[in-house]
Amino acid sequence: MQILNILIMAILVYVLTWMQKSYKSFTNRVFAGLGLGILFGVSMQVFYGQGSDIIANTLQWTNIIGSGYVSLLKMIVIPLIMISIASSVINAEESENSSIAKMSTTIIGLLLVTCGIAALISIFTSLAFNLSAEGLISGAKEAARMSYLEGKAGDVSNTSSLIKQIVGIIPNNPFKAMTGAGNNSTIGVVIFSALVGIATRRIKKKDKKTFELIQNGVNAAQAVVLKLVQMVLGLTPYGVLALMTKVCASSNFVEISRLGNFVVATYVALALMFGVHLIMIMLCGVSPIIFLKKAWTVLTFAFTSRTSAGSIPMNIDCQTKKLGVPNSIASMSAGIGATVGQNGCGGVYPAMLAVMIATATGINVMEPAFFIKLIIVVMIASLGGAGIGGGATIAALIVLPIMGLPIELVGLLIAIEPILDQGRTALNVSGAMATGVVTAKLLGSLDKEIYNDGEGKVVLNRG
Numbered sequence: 001m002q003i004l005n006i007l008i009m010a011i012l013v014y015v016l017t018w019m020q021k022s023y024k025s026f027t028n029r030v031f032a033g034l035g036l037g038i039l040f041g042v043s044m045q046v047f048y049g050q051g052s053d054i055i056a057n058t059l060q061w062t063n064i065i066g067s068g069y070v071s072l073l074k075m076i077v078i079p080l081i082m083i084s085i086a087s088s089v090i091n092a093e094e095s096e097n098s099s100i101a102k103m104s105t106t107i108i109g110l111l112l113v114t115c116g117i118a119a120l121i122s123i124f125t126s127l128a129f130n131l132s133a134e135g136l137i138s139g140a141k142e143a144a145r146m147s148y149l150e151g152k153a154g155d156v157s158n159t160s161s162l163i164k165q166i167v168g169i170i171p172n173n174p175f176k177a178m179t180g181a182g183n184n185s186t187i188g189v190v191i192f193s194a195l196v197g198i199a200t201r202r203i204k205k206k207d208k209k210t211f212e213l214i215q216n217g218v219n220a221a222q223a224v225v226l227k228l229v230q231m232v233l234g235l236t237p238y239g240v241l242a243l244m245t246k247v248c249a250s251s252n253f254v255e256i257s258r259l260g261n262f263v264v265a266t267y268v269a270l271a272l273m274f275g276v277h278l279i280m281i282m283l284c285g286v287s288p289i290i291f292l293k294k295a296w297t298v299l300t301f302a303f304t305s306r307t308s309a310g311s312i313p314m315n316i317d318c319q320t321k322k323l324g325v326p327n328s329i330a331s332m333s334a335g336i337g338a339t340v341g342q343n344g345c346g347g348v349y350p351a352m353l354a355v356m357i358a359t360a361t362g363i364n365v366m367e368p369a370f371f372i373k374l375i376i377v378v379m380i381a382s383l384g385g386a387g388i389g390g391g392a393t394i395a396a397l398i399v400l401p402i403m404g405l406p407i408e409l410v411g412l413l414i415a416i417e418p419i420l421d422q423g424r425t426a427l428n429v430s431g432a433m434a435t436g437v438v439t440a441k442l443l444g445s446l447d448k449e450i451y452n453d454g455e456g457k458v459v460l461n462r463g
Helices: 002-021 026-048 053-091 100-128 140-159 162-167 174-178 185-206 208-233 236-250 253-258 260-283 288-305 312-321 327-337 343-360 368-384 391-402 408-442 448-452 457-461
Strands: none
Touching (some): 002 026, 002 236, 026 236, 026 288, 053 208, 053 236, 053 312, 100 327, 100 343, 236 288, 327 408, 343 368, 343 391, 343 408
16 A cells, blocks of 8 residues: 555656646646645545554655755755845945845844734734633643653753843854754854855955955855755745645644644634734735735745745745845845744744643733733744744743743643644744835835736846
């Protein structure tokens, strides 16, 4: 049966290849991969049962496509961020150079404010659904997981206090950050690349010939990196197919139904926060419908892959080519947004858990002392999101102890993490993209001709 399953996957891959050769649009191929993945994954669970060895063995082979694609995306994240930001700063006109600090401040400010709004929405959603941790008892599996989480919480409390969270965004070893090690590696690369760009511009004043040499080298490297990004992004339909197959074939629907109220409440909060992003864009005078249409492919990948960091290349590509956001703003919003102010993992999830636990322990959630403190703690704690699957767990382990709440509920929810993390990650990426569009509009650098163009064809004439 395993061989049959692998053969079916091969046929599905062929279908996507045929669609490409038939000149079907990229968006249609991505959604075809999504639909086929859901159908294949659910079918395997129906025929073989949840937890079947046949499913596990099949997924080992299909993961070559899914995990391989995500690895390729992560491979190009750091080079793309470094070269995009450095190039943007180096090539900026003198009038634009003075706005770099304003740009980064606006991006970080918007991300943190929206994270606070996400926490606020989660509080009221939790109360509306009467969510409470009372009566939720960890079983043997969760108890075993708790021993790990308690140790992890100890590490977090010792190394990630609120002050250290803030200081931690400054890279003390940029070369270590370039390896992707640590929760703040992405934003560390953003900061370092911007400083390199600024330093290069200062060389221009004293040694214009050296500046031009560096500028030409950076521009040449950017051309290579962008071509590499284009090559990898072309594989997206296949990656979505394999990733969605894994999610649907391995999800524990028994656990999901047992905690169905929490799952529904979470997705209601995520949907409301996604609406906030569209309202932000509308208030800036541009169409939220166009944003939704053009961002949908990126959000689909974020949903299936559960990785904010891995979505960065697609995020930047969409912002610059389809939404008319300058490369400097797109690179910074995507890079910083993968680790700071994550609306889903850093805002919705820890706030919702805090309310559930507080309610069960008799705390009045609407008391100003608790209510305001929770929002502030969530915002500051979001400065160090991991940007990968599981980052929400780290956020919860930071927020709950600071609020004086136990972490047991985190262990209980481990079983349904995948289904929750999909929506949270999509919201994280939506927040980063919306921040890029709003920042560009506020700074007067949004190209409305590209934004309003149906196919994004105008971008072919850019630089």
